[in-house]
Amino acid sequence: MVRALWTAASGMIGQQDSVDTIANNLANVNTTAYKTESNEFKSLLYQTIQTKTTTANGENKPVGAQVGLGVRTASVTSQFVQGTLVDSESDTAFAIDGKGFFAVEGEDGNTYYTRNGNFLFSVGVNNKMTLSNSDGLPVLNTAGKPITIPANYVSSEVVVDSDGQLWYPDDDGTLEEIAGMQIGVFQFQNPSGLEKMGDTLYAETAASGAALNEATNDNLSKSELYQGYLENSNVEVADEMVNLIIAQRAYEMNSKAVQTADTMMQEANELRR
Amino acid sequence: MVKGLYTASTGMINEQRRVDVLTNNMANSATTGFKKEGTTSEAFKDVLAYKIKDTSEPWGAKTLGTMNMGVKIGENYTDYSQGALHETGNTFDLALSGDGFFAVEFTAKGEDGEAGETSVKYTRDGSFTLNADGELVTKDGDYLLDVDGDHIVLDPTQEFSVDRMGNIMQDDENVGQIQITDFEDYDYLEKYGENYFQTVDGAAEQDADAAVYSGYLESSNVQIVQEMVDLITYTRAYETNQKMIQAFDETLSTAVNDVGKV
Numbered sequence: 001m002v003r004a005l006w007t008a009a010s011g012m013i014g015q016q017d018s019v020d021t022i023a024n025n026l027a028n029v030n031t032t033a034y035k036t037e038s039n040e041f042k043s044l045l046y047q048t049i050q051t052k053t054t055t056a057n058g059e060n061k062p063v064g065a066q067v068g069l070g071v072r073t074a075s076v077t078s079q080f081v082q083g084t085l086v087d088s089e090s091d092t093a094f095a096i097d098g099k100g101f102f103a104v105e106g107e108d109g110n111t112y113y114t115r116n117g118n119f120l121f122s123v124g125v126n127n128k129m130t131l132s133n134s135d136g137l138p139v140l141n142t143a144g145k146p147i148t149i150p151a152n153y154v155s156s157e158v159v160v161d162s163d164g165q166l167w168y169p170d171d172d173g174t175l176e177e178i179a180g181m182q183i184g185v186f187q188f189q190n191p192s193g194l195e196k197m198g199d200t201l202y203a204e205t206a207a208s209g210a211a212l213n214e215a216t217n218d219n220l221s222k223s224e225l226y227q228g229y230l231e232n233s234n235v236e237v238a239d240e241m242v243n244l245i246i247a248q249r250a251y252e253m254n255s256k257a258v259q260t261a262d263t264m265m266q267e268a269n270e271l272r273r
Numbered sequence: 274m275v276k277g278l279y280t281a282s283t284g285m286i287n288e289q290r291r292v293d294v295l296t297n298n299m300a301n302s303a304t305t306g307f308k309k310e311g312t313t314s315e316a317f318k319d320v321l322a323y324k325i326k327d328t329s330e331p332w333g334a335k336t337l338g339t340m341n342m343g344v345k346i347g348e349n350y351t352d353y354s355q356g357a358l359h360e361t362g363n364t365f366d367l368a369l370s371g372d373g374f375f376a377v378e379f380t381a382k383g384e385d386g387e388a389g390e391t392s393v394k395y396t397r398d399g400s401f402t403l404n405a406d407g408e409l410v411t412k413d414g415d416y417l418l419d420v421d422g423d424h425i426v427l428d429p430t431q432e433f434s435v436d437r438m439g440n441i442m443q444d445d446e447n448v449g450q451i452q453i454t455d456f457e458d459y460d461y462l463e464k465y466g467e468n469y470f471q472t473v474d475g476a477a478e479q480d481a482d483a484a485v486y487s488g489y490l491e492s493s494n495v496q497i498v499q500e501m502v503d504l505i506t507y508t509r510a511y512e513t514n515q516k517m518i519q520a521f522d523e524t525l526s527t528a529v530n531d532v533g534k535v
Contacts, residue, residue, distance in 0.1 A: 004295075007300050008299065008300060010300055011296075011299055011300030011301070011302070018303065038361075040305060041301070041303055042398070042467050042468050043304055043307060043464075043468055044466050044467075046465065049290055049293070049346065053346065053347065055460075056313070056348075061460050062460055062461050062473050062474070063461070063462070063463045063473055065312065065349035066464050067293050067294050067297060068294075068297035068301065068310070068464065069297070069466070070296075070301075071303075075412040077402070077412070079361070079362065189404075189407055189429035190403045192402050193404075207404065209406075217430070221430065221432060249497070250303050253302065253500070254299050256299075257296045257299050257300075257504070260508055261296070264289065264508060267511065267512055268285070270519075271515060271522075273522075
């Protein structure tokens with residue numbers, strides 16, 4: 001009996017986790033480059049409640065009667081599906097079409113990765129114009145160094161091609177390559193293994209594998225950069241609403257099981273009056 | 274008289290166990306690849322009853338007929354019917370349509386002596402992912418096996434696709450085939466938990482006819498209406514047995530306290 005109570009409780013907890021994840025997805029439906037998450041469940045261990053069991057025609061079954069002990073959340077997985085690209089007014093907005101990530105340098109000196117390409121030029125170290133994200137973290141180039149342009153450049157005239165290379169028009173209006181300033185794009189063997197840091201930043205972990213630099217690794221299928229576009233969140237509201245209904249009803253169903261277990265224990269107590 | 278008390282108590286215990294099994298179905302109504310379980314009840318063996326030491330019977334012990342001492346779990350069965358497939362869009366979310374299981378190399382965890390030992394387990398839960406070495410693993414890091422029983426190692430920098438036969442194609446080359454195993458008799462499968470099944474002695478493998486759908490997951494096959502109706506049945510049967518015990522209690526009370534009262 002108590003077994004049923006705990007089993008149903010594990011079901012309620014699992015569904016609650018699921019609702020938490022769905023709520024976070026819905027809250028981030030307009031967050032640039034947000035990747036939707038989903039809960040996956042696994043059954044808990046099984047116990048044998050009766051060792052000898054027989055089939056309908058009286059033969060012994062090879063396996064005893066087993067009862068499962070409930071459910072647990074196995075993983076909350078981010079779905080790294082491409083979001084739609086939307087037009088942006090900003091010249092320093094970038095969207096990645098492909099599997100790559102931008103790299104930024106955090107306050108702590110570590111490198112973090114993001115799909116959010118809503119960047120701007122700000123005055124950084126040594127008064128140089130530095131490309132940084134909206135929190136002021138410098139965006140890194142293919143060599144892992146901040147991307148800077150000379151102070152006399154007009155930032156709105158910087159052009160970035162689909163490889164991430166920065167160009168600037170010379171006096172005749174012909175585009176000239178800004179040497180060494182190519183926005184770094186990195187891939188991971190297992191992006192689901194990245195650790196989420198908030199602010200749409202991800203950190204490399206043992207599970208994700210080391211960052212693979214698209215510029216130096218020829219085997220990678222290259223991502224393309226689009227200047228003037230941002231990647232929308234890939235949350236599908238209709239899917240989330242359906243998942244919400246399922247999670248809520250499953251929660252309700254498990255709470256009914258708790259009530260039933262409670263009633264049955266009460267009845268057992270009433271045996272002795 | 275008192276025997277009836279015990280018979281009714283076996284009824285209560287039996288219904289309690291059936292509710293335990295049913296609650297697990299409800300808790301796993303959203304578990305990928307979960308197969309619902311059910312229980313049947315079975316009567317205890319019939320026993321012969323004799324009348325003894327009754328001097329009114331001239332020929333010694335007289336047979337009264339058979340009687341039954343109660344009920345227990347007959348069998349615990351698993352309904353292996355197909356769950357609905359729902360789309361996820363991830364290449365390595367694989368769903369099986371038809372009979373068969375994925376084979377997974379499971380590494381025992383925990384502090385007991387078996388930790389680190391590996392064994393093959395079977396599952397219908399096809400939510401796989403790549404680990405840092407490019408191996409195809411479950412979300413808990415257990416290895417998916419190919420037709421030869423080896424780990425599946427892929428080049429993570431290339432695109433992949435999985436066809437209906439479980440062949441993994443990468444760069445127009447076949448880089449491996451996922452093992453799908455079926456069994457002649459599912460009675461020889463035991464639940465391990467973690468969505469895994471394991472075989473017991475006597476299990477015979479056979480060719481699987483399941484098709485692999487990449488980008489889908491199989492939902493659990495729990496039917497809410499069925500579970501709710503069963504829950505009502507079980508709890509009412511529990512209540513009935515409880516009422517029987519109370520009735521026996523009252524009768525006993527009358528016998529003890531009231532009979533022979535002056």
